Amino acid sequence: MGTEVATGSSGTLAAVGSSLANVGTATKAFVLAHPIGMATVGGALLGIGAYYALGKVFKKTEAPVQTAPAAA
Known part of the structure; x- marks a missing residue:
């Protein structure tokens, strides 16, 4: 599977x-x-990698939805 070795005419x-x-x-x-x-x-390649890495770091997360308490 590795490099094959052949013997030349000169040995x-x-x-x-x-x-x-x-x-x-x-x-x-x-x-x-x-x-x-x-x-x-x-x-x-470095620029593209930095762009995607910084995009993941500074990605905005959605704020949790706050519901108003029901009026009684």
């Missing part, structure tokens, strides 16, 4: 199917190539 071991490492490498290359875009996306 050395080569890692086959290390897709997780490839994803990490691709992500690093993308971040290095587009630093402003990544900063913008990160800032947007």
